[in-house]
Amino acid sequence: MTRRMTEQELLACFDEAVRDGHIFVTYQPKINHATGRMIGAEALMRWTNPEFGMQYPSDFIPVLEKNDLIYRADLAVFESVCRFLRYCLDNHIDPVPISVNMSRYDIYRKKYVEAIEELRRKYDVPVKYLHIEVTETSAIGGMELMSSVLKQLHENGYIVEMDDFGSGYSSLNVLKDLAVDVIKLDMRFLSGNIGGRGGTIISAIVQMAKWLGTPIIAEGVETMDQADYMKSIGCKYIQGYLYSKPVVQDEFLKKMQKLEHEPMKPAMDLITAMDAGKFWDPTSMETLIFNHFVGGAVIFTYQNGKAEILRVNKKYIREIGMNMIEQEILNTDPLLGLDEKNLKIYCDTLERAIASDDEEVCETWRTICSKICGEDKICVRSYIRLIGRTDNQYLFYAMVQNITAEKNRFNQLYESERRFRFASEQANVYAWEVDLATKRMRPCFRCMRDLNIPPVVENYPEPVIENGIFPPDYADMYREWIKKLENGEVDHLEGVIPLTVGRVPFYVRYSLERDENGKPLKAYASATLVVDS
Ligand code: C2E
Ligand code: CA
Ligand code: CA
Numbered sequence: 001m002t003r004r005m006t007e008q009e010l011l012a013c014f015d016e017a018v019r020d021g022h023i024f025v026t027y028q029p030k031i032n033h034a035t036g037r038m039i040g041a042e043a044l045m046r047w048t049n050p051e052f053g054m055q056y057p058s059d060f061i062p063v064l065e066k067n068d069l070i071y072r073a074d075l076a077v078f079e080s081v082c083r084f085l086r087y088c089l090d091n092h093i094d095p096v097p098i099s100v101n102m103s104r105y106d107i108y109r110k111k112y113v114e115a116i117e118e119l120r121r122k123y124d125v126p127v128k129y130l131h132i133e134v135t136e137t138s139a140i141g142g143m144e145l146m147s148s149v150l151k152q153l154h155e156n157g158y159i160v161e162m163d164d165f166g167s168g169y170s171s172l173n174v175l176k177d178l179a180v181d182v183i184k185l186d187m188r189f190l191s192g193n194i195g196g197r198g199g200t201i202i203s204a205i206v207q208m209a210k211w212l213g214t215p216i217i218a219e220g221v222e223t224m225d226q227a228d229y230m231k232s233i234g235c236k237y238i239q240g241y242l243y244s245k246p247v248v249q250d251e252f253l254k255k256m257q258k259l260e261h262e263p264m265k266p267a268m269d270l271i272t273a274m275d276a277g278k279f280w281d282p283t284s285m286e287t288l289i290f291n292h293f294v295g296g297a298v299i300f301t302y303q304n305g306k307a308e309i310l311r312v313n314k315k316y317i318r319e320i321g322m323n324m325i326e327q328e329i330l331n332t333d334p335l336l337g338l339d340e341k342n343l344k345i346y347c348d349t350l351e352r353a354i355a356s357d358d359e360e361v362c363e364t365w366r367t368i369c370s371k372i373c374g375e376d377k378i379c380v381r382s383y384i385r386l387i388g389r390t391d392n393q394y395l396f397y398a399m400v401q402n403i404t405a406e407k408n409r410f411n412q413l414y415e416s417e418r419r420f421r422f423a424s425e426q427a428n429v430y431a432w433e434v435d436l437a438t439k440r441m442r443p444c445f446r447c448m449r450d451l452n453i454p455p456v457v458e459n460y461p462e463p464v465i466e467n468g469i470f471p472p473d474y475a476d477m478y479r480e481w482i483k484k485l486e487n488g489e490v491d492h493l494e495g496v497i498p499l500t501v502g503r504v505p506f507y508v509r510y511s512l513e514r515d516e517n518g519k520p521l522k523a524y525a526s527a528t529l530v531v532d533s
Helices: 005-012 012-019 057-066 069-088 111-122 136-141 145-156 172-179 197-212 226-232 249-258 276-280 285-292 312-322 326-331 340-356 404-426 447-452 462-466 474-486
Strands: 023-032 040-050 053-055 099-100 128-133 159-165 182-186 214-217 238-239 295-302 305-314 360-369 375-390 392-400 427-435 440-443 492-499 505-513 520-527
Touching: 005 012, 005 057, 005 295, 023 069, 023 285, 040 057, 040 069, 040 145, 040 214, 057 069, 069 099, 069 111, 069 128, 069 392, 099 474, 111 145, 128 136, 128 145, 136 159, 145 159, 182 197, 197 214, 214 226, 226 326, 305 326, 312 326, 312 392, 312 520, 340 360, 340 392, 340 427, 427 447, 440 447, 462 474, 474 492, 474 505
Parallel strands: 040 099, 099 128, 128 159, 159 182, 182 214, 214 238
Antiparallel strands: 023 040, 023 238, 040 053, 295 305, 295 392, 360 375, 375 392, 427 440, 427 520, 492 505, 505 520
C-alpha cells in the first residue's frame, strides 16, 4: 500500500533505509538555455519504502531535521554522489559538477565539513566536481556561524550555491554579506506575473547578481516562456521540469553523456572604488543618485567588439529610449544602431577609456528602433569610464546626453547660412530670416557686408529702424508687418520700401513658415532692387 508514512514509521525504519539504500539520489540537470549544454546537476534525495512506496522530501526531510537525523541522510546522499562520480572517472565518462544540498541543521554540526571531506577523499573525487547548496534560511542561526561554514567550504575548494534565493527571508542584504559563488533563484517564489512586480524583482536580482559577478541559475523553470524570459534578462542557466525532472542515476548518466558540457561563467572582478553592493540596494544613496542626479546612465559589458547592457537608469530611458521600455533597451545590443564610422568612433573611445582609466568622451549618431516609434536617428554624447574587468571582458559606466536637437539646430543653421550665402552671391538680392518667437534676425552675407548688419540682430526690427535702414516714415508700417507675421495673420507680405538714407527702392517680400500645429515659426525675407525699365 503506497501512502505517506507517519513520523513514527519513518523514524522506525530510518537506520534500515540508510543501510539498505532505500534512501537514494535522483539527479536534475542544470542547462545553459542559450547553448543547450549541461553545466551541472543537483542531487535530490528520495526514499522508497518496501511497504509504503515513494516518500517525498517535503514530508520526510522536516521529520529528519526535527529528530537530528538529517545529517546522516545528507551524508548518505553525499557518499552516493561521490560513488557515482568515481564510477564516471573510472570509466572515462566526463562528469558535470554535482550540487549536494546541505540542510541548515548541518550548519550546526561542527564536524560536518570534515565528514564530507573524508568521504570525498575516500572516493578520491576532485573537489571541482562537487558543489554545496545552502539556503538563505541557514543564516537564521546567525551570520557568524554561516560565514565560518562557508569559509571552511571555500578553504576546501567547494563552490557554494545559495539555494532558494528570493524566498523572501533577507535576500539582497544576505548576498552582500555572504560569500556565495552561485545564486539559485526559484521561479516558484516569484511566479505569477512575470511582466509585473515579480518580473521587476527577478530582473533586479539578475542584474544585481551580474553586477556582483555571481552566476545565477533559475530553478523551477517549467515553460519555454519562463526560460526565454530569464534568458532575455541575462539569466541563461536553467534548472527545471522544462529540461528534465529529477531522474535516477542510470537515466541521468545517459543524459549527461548525450549532452555537451560547459563550465559556468566565471565572476567578474571589479576594480571600481564604488561599492557594488550598495549600488544595487534599491534604498541606498547610490541607487538614488544613479536614478535621480546623474542624468542618463548605463552600465554595460564589452567583450571582443560585443556589448551587453546590464543596467540603465530612468533618465537613460528618457534620453535615449525614444519610447522604448526598459526591457527593450536591456535586450538591445547597444552597438547595433551604429554604422561603421560611428562604431569605430565608439569602440576607439572604449579603448581609450581602458588605456587611460579615466573618463573619455565621444559623440555618435545611432539608429534607434522601438516597437512603438519605429526607426529614428539620434546623436548621443557619451562620457565613458571603465569600472571593472576580467581577462577579456570589460565593464563600463557611461553617462549619456541626447544631443540630437542641438546637432540638428547647428546643422540647420549651417545649412541656412550656406543657402543665404549662395543666394546672395548668385542674385542681386538681400535675404534674411526672422525667428518670430525670439525676435532674432539673421542676415545673409551680403546684408552683413553691404549694410554692416551683425550676424544676429536681437529685438528685430527695432535696430534696423534705429540705424535708418528702414526710414522713419515706413517704421510703423514695417512694425505692423512683423506683428502680422508673428500673429500668423498672413502667410505672405510684399511691398516696395525705400531703404537707407539714400531711399533706394527695394521690393521686400516675406513668407511665413509654420510648425505642424500652424504656429508661426520663422519669416523668410528678401529685398530686391527695383529697377526702372
Ligand atoms: P530544493 O533544494 O529547492 O530542490 C528543488 C526542488 O524543486 C526539488 O524538489 C525538485 O524536484 C523541484 N523541482 C525542480 N524543477 C521543478 C519544476 O520545474 N517545477 C516544480 N514544481 N518543481 C521542480 P524535491 O526533490 O521534492 O525536493 C524538495 C526539497 O527537499 C529541496 O528543495 C530541498 O530543500 C530538500 N531536499 C531534497 N534533497 C535533499 C537532500 O539531499 N538534502 C537536504 N538536506 N535536503 C534535500
Ligand atoms: Ca537545492
Ligand atoms: Ca531550490
